Amino acid sequence: MDKRIDFDTAAMFASDYSRTSKPVIETDGLTKQFGTVAALDDVDICIREGEFVAIMGPSGSGKTTLLNILSCLDTPSAGTYRLDGLDVSTLTEPERAVIRREKIGLVFQQFHLIPYLTALENVMLAQHYHSVADADEAMEILQSVGLSARASHLPSQLSGGEQQRVCIARALVNEPAIILADEPTGNLDEENEKLIIELLQRLHEDGRTIALVTHNPEMGALADRTIRLRHGKLDG
Amino acid sequence: MAVNSKLRSAFLWRMLVKALTVRKGRAAIAVASIMVGAAVVFALTSLYLDISRKMSEELRAYGANFFVGPAASSPDRRFDLAAYRRIVASVPEEKLAGASPFLYGVVRLDLGNAVLAGVDFTGLKAISPYWQPEGGWITVDFDERNCIVGRGLADKMELTVGKTVTVFNRDKTFRTELRVKGIVETGEAADEQMFVNMSLAKKIFGTGGRIDLAMLSVVAEGTEADALAARINTQFPEVEAKPIRKISQSDGRILDKIEGFMALVAAIILVITTLCVNAILSAMVVERTPEIGLQKALGADDRAIVLQFLAETVLICLVGVALGLVVGFALAQVLGQTVFSAWVSLRPLVVPLTVGISLVAAIAAAVIPIRSAIGVVPARVLKGE
Ligand SMILES: Nc1ncnc2c1ncn2[C@@H]1O[C@H](COP(=O)(O)OP(=O)(O)OP(=O)(O)O)[C@@H](O)[C@H]1O
Ligand SMILES: [Mg+2]
Numbered sequence: 001m002d003k004r005i006d007f008d009t010a011a012m013f014a015s016d017y018s019r020t021s022k023p024v025i026e027t028d029g030l031t032k033q034f035g036t037v038a039a040l041d042d043v044d045i046c047i048r049e050g051e052f053v054a055i056m057g058p059s060g061s062g063k064t065t066l067l068n069i070l071s072c073l074d075t076p077s078a079g080t081y082r083l084d085g086l087d088v089s090t091l092t093e094p095e096r097a098v099i100r101r102e103k104i105g106l107v108f109q110q111f112h113l114i115p116y117l118t119a120l121e122n123v124m125l126a127q128h129y130h131s132v133a134d135a136d137e138a139m140e141i142l143q144s145v146g147l148s149a150r151a152s153h154l155p156s157q158l159s160g161g162e163q164q165r166v167c168i169a170r171a172l173v174n175e176p177a178i179i180l181a182d183e184p185t186g187n188l189d190e191e192n193e194k195l196i197i198e199l200l201q202r203l204h205e206d207g208r209t210i211a212l213v214t215h216n217p218e219m220g221a222l223a224d225r226t227i228r229l230r231h232g233k234l235d236g
Numbered sequence: 237m238a239v240n241s242k243l244r245s246a247f248l249w250r251m252l253v254k255a256l257t258v259r260k261g262r263a264a265i266a267v268a269s270i271m272v273g274a275a276v277v278f279a280l281t282s283l284y285l286d287i288s289r290k291m292s293e294e295l296r297a298y299g300a301n302f303f304v305g306p307a308a309s310s311p312d313r314r315f316d317l318a319a320y321r322r323i324v325a326s327v328p329e330e331k332l333a334g335a336s337p338f339l340y341g342v343v344r345l346d347l348g349n350a351v352l353a354g355v356d357f358t359g360l361k362a363i364s365p366y367w368q369p370e371g372g373w374i375t376v377d378f379d380e381r382n383c384i385v386g387r388g389l390a391d392k393m394e395l396t397v398g399k400t401v402t403v404f405n406r407d408k409t410f411r412t413e414l415r416v417k418g419i420v421e422t423g424e425a426a427d428e429q430m431f432v433n434m435s436l437a438k439k440i441f442g443t444g445g446r447i448d449l450a451m452l453s454v455v456a457e458g459t460e461a462d463a464l465a466a467r468i469n470t471q472f473p474e475v476e477a478k479p480i481r482k483i484s485q486s487d488g489r490i491l492d493k494i495e496g497f498m499a500l501v502a503a504i505i506l507v508i509t510t511l512c513v514n515a516i517l518s519a520m521v522v523e524r525t526p527e528i529g530l531q532k533a534l535g536a537d538d539r540a541i542v543l544q545f546l547a548e549t550v551l552i553c554l555v556g557v558a559l560g561l562v563v564g565f566a567l568a569q570v571l572g573q574t575v576f577s578a579w580v581s582l583r584p585l586v587v588p589l590t591v592g593i594s595l596v597a598a599i600a601a602a603v604i605p606i607r608s609a610i611g612v613v614p615a616r617v618l619k620g621e
Contacts, residue, residue, distance in 0.1 A: 064619070068615045071533070073533060073614050073615040073618070074615045093538075094537050094538065097532065097535050097536065097537040097538075098535065098537070099535075100532075100533060100534065100535040101534060101535020101536075102535070104535075106533055106534075108618060110618075112526065112529075112530045112533075112618060114527055114530065115258070116254045116255060116257070116258040117251065117254060121250070121251070121254075124247060125251070125531070125534060126534050126535075128244065128247050128248070128251075129531065129534045129535045129536045129540060130534075130535060131240070132240045132243045132244050132247075133243060133244070133246075133247040134243075170534075
């Protein structure tokens with residue numbers, strides 16, 4: 001595979017988005033203070049509909065902190081955050097819960113599947129909090145990540161890669177405005193990492209908006225563009 | 237919308253059962269705690285509601301507890317038998333264990349004078365359950381050929397069961413022959429008396445329809461007896477009714493003490509149950525912190541989290557209560573047999589009462605764990621590591 005060409009194509013797409021798509025995520029002066037530590041310092045980013053953005057930076061640079069705020073799990077100390085046109089930086093916790101289930105799909109490094117629920121039920125759980133659990137629809141999503149044969153397995157009966165695919169299916173099932181993934185391949189071997197990368201790539205091609213935190217430059221290269229963080233600030 | 241909520245609760249139910257099955261050990265301990273609490277509440281409440289009845293049954297075994305005599309204004313110190321009948325009829329049937337009128341007078345027997353009492357044998361038997369006549373009771377009303385004789389009198393008059401005794405009234409204008417049906421030993425004045433049917437006594441003494449007094453055995457708790465006496469006294473001015481106090485008052489005091497003690501035991505057990513369930517639920521919440529964090533990240537709001545844990549608590553509680561009712565019923569019987577030598581009957585009221593109290597205890601136990609579940613910060617617990 002010629003990465004050079006891939007990169008160019010992605011760059012071309014990127015310029016495309018900036019002209020045509022509406023912004024899904026817009027932050028202005030986003031700051032997060034943990035005591036005296038500024039985990040995020042005056043961060044302005046914009047992610048447009050259909051974009052695949054990689055967030056990179058050294059350990060402790062504030063990637064997870066940023067993603068937590070973007071996913072409405074945390075609130076900024078200062079600055080504004082608009083998600084899908086709505087200012088969510090001033091919302092109350094119950095309001096943010098609504099935003100989480102309506103707009104956000106989360107993919108975790110540790111998968112966070114519920115151990116006593118089957119793969120299918122783990123997907124249905126997201127539907128349950130969103131609206132109502134629908135086994136057929138959940139099954140379709142599992143099929144789309146290649147796991148229909150594993151639907152009735154418990155997480156402990158699945159490989160790491162399979163668990164991560166269940167996690168991705170769970171993130172997809174409610175058709176979120178954006179998928180936010182924090183080092184989704186951090187716990188996987190190379191082979192499974194590749195599978196997950198391909199899956200994310202495919203989702204991107206399907207037109208999903210994705211923000212991905214990664215340490216892996218190869219994965220970063222697959223994204224339309226990369227946001228770099230250093231000491232909580234945008235780098236370059 | 238209705239279909240949606242049905243589907244929602246179906247999934248919630250499925251999740252809940254799985255969540256509890258995977259923690260069988262903890263869930264079982266919680267169920268057992270509720271079971272013990274519910275059983276004690278059930279048993280003690282059953283006893284409490286049944287105990288007054290049981291106690292007054294015990295009490296009635298010691299005799300009549302209600303006395304009716306003539307009013308002070310009565311010229312012959314007697315009152316009408318008809319008034320007695322009306323008084324008895326005015327006492328609710330379920331409150332009346334038995335009653336007998338008494339008409340006393342002196343008669344001449346072959347060997348000397350004796351006190352003869354006219355009574356209602358059916359009533360006398362009911363208000364004097366400890367009388368065990370040798371030979372047997374007179375069971376037929378209006379039986380005018382038999383009599384019951386007190387032990388002391390029988391010895392003096394050389395009477396034995398089956399013997400015939402000739403009875404004259406004072407001025408020898410009336411004479412009848414009576415067979416001694418039974419001889420009774422009571423340790424009371426009755427030992428020196430003989431008993432015949434009221435109809436015969438009326439003929440012997442020629443008092444018309446007048447009687448000396450009446451004894452009643454009434455199921456009356458606390459102030460009920462006083463209220464009954466007051467009512468009879470106003471309604472029937474020709475008589476003076478009063479409860480016989482000695483036994484019922486001390487009985488009431490013991491009853492109060494036992495009831496207070498039972499309430500205390502039930503309260504202590506309930507507090508222990510609540511603390512125990514609280515500890516188990518708290519441990520469950522701690523164990524499930526990552527799970528709760530994930531649920532919140534998926535958009536579960538506080539209401540959903542509360543609903544989930546409340547549903548689990550209620551499920552645990554209902555299973556515990558179901559077992560508790562069975563155990564409690566058995567416990568009530570053991571206590572009833574030990575303390576009162578009686579079976580405790582199932583009062584329908586006790587079941588909802590036990591379920592209600594257990595639910596309150598379980599939900600109280602869940603308050604702190606549910607608060608800590610709500611307090612879970614997903615951003616913090618999902619970091620993993
Ligand atoms: N809850 C917290 N309380 C205090 N400090 C925090 C908290 N969370 C993060 N920090 C600090 O904020 C900074 C950024 O942390 P963050 O987890 O965002 O880094 P990261 O870029 O995700 O690192 P890594 O690549 O190791 O995951 C770090 O210095 C960290 O110590
Ligand atoms: Mg991180």
